[in-house]
Amino acid sequence: MANHNSYYKPGFTLSIGSKWTRVIMILIIANVSIFIIQLLFSTINTQWGVPFITSPDADLSDSVTHQLALGPDRFTTLFWLYPQHAIGKVWLWQFVTYMFLHSVTDPWHIIINMLALWMFGSEVERAMGTKKFLTMYFTAGIFAGIICCLFTPHNPILGASGAIFAIEIAFAMFFPNTTVIFYIFPIKAKYLVMIFAGVTIFNCLVPTGGNVAHFAHLGGLLYGFLFVRYEPKLSNFLVSWQVQQQEKEYTKEEEIKKRVDVLLDKVNREGMRGLTRKERNFLKNASKRYRKMRDKT
Template sequence: MFALWMFGADVERAMGTKKFLTLYFTAGVFAALLSALLLPQTAVLGASGAIFAVEVAFAMLFPNVTIILFIFPIKAKHLVMLFAGLTALNCLLPIGGGVAYYAHLGGLLYGFLFVRYEPRVWDLVSLWQAKQRARELREGEEIRRRVDSLLDKVNRVGLENLTRKEMEFLQKASQKFRKWKAVSASGGPGTKKEKKA
């Protein structure tokens, strides 16, 4: 946890809290899964994989920052290279002690991939969300047109003359409209709340 305290604050400031927490928790899951897959007989305890990911993120964001390792100064990028080399060596020639070295390796790998490709991932997520909003808007327009058509029919011939399918459609449309209204009111995806002065 000392390493998390040492590197985490700077990484969080550089990334933002949301992305930092995403890195930390998803790295822990990835590291545990990789360790369970490659070395199922070793239990994975603690957050070492996530902390290794934070260390890699720090080294990629601040590669030339000097860190004092015991009494020796070393740049962040070289320190992480040292950690990666020792971890890989322990994976190939395990010393023992029940240490989940593959979890450490998974954290190192995940931290590198996250920092390297994270902007593209968020761009893809934003693109997917935009497509979802556009699809919902199209779906909403289609539903409204059909609802208007059925309401015109009700005005002409009365509610009792609607078919069972038409009644079911109106009920489902009403439920969807209430759901969309609730999401919009709560500031859900694709909505913005105005700040009062």
């Protein structure tokens, strides 16, 4: 992980974590607050030994069996991303809530994630804008969760790593030549992300065990790259499509108005009896259409 002192780019100096934005502060506070709640529930679960999964025939009077019956606390199992629950029971909220949970047995999990969010998040948010940053953050986390469900369907997932990896690759794309102090070694951001990507892909292809959700990291990296690369093009396409739809609607309104004028002239000459059933229905529908448009305005 990058050193939190500072990093440099030719022409200017940028202090990591300095002048962090309100959004980054709120995200960090939310993650830390939920981590404290996790610690509370975990302590209760450990002290009082509430069974999580047991066999109907299990003898819980035996201390060893009782310990084996213990599992994650109820708070964690409700909000982490467990594919069999999120998909099987349609607990879809887990695709969002799991991003705010972290391992209570490994404090480095939340420390590293929050450190990366603090170091890189503010600059990425300033480069993208708050709305797009939050969109990327949450959709990257959801995408990473989906990837994990596809490739590791039996493993529960928790942590903000998917969203964090998306932020890191976004930072490298916005500031590719910025030098980051990785431990004690200075390295450009683009090369650091290449290392992260290489290690992540290797760990996905050659599982080494442990509780690290490598596919979440891979999903975050892939999504972050695609978002930064193609989101502006998609936004421009949607704006262009919206303009075209408005132009089509305007043209349609003009055509309707012209036909209404023609039919009203016919009514003035021949009366309502001079209209066919189709023409009368057209005038009736046009009248309803104009009333709806007037009510909207």
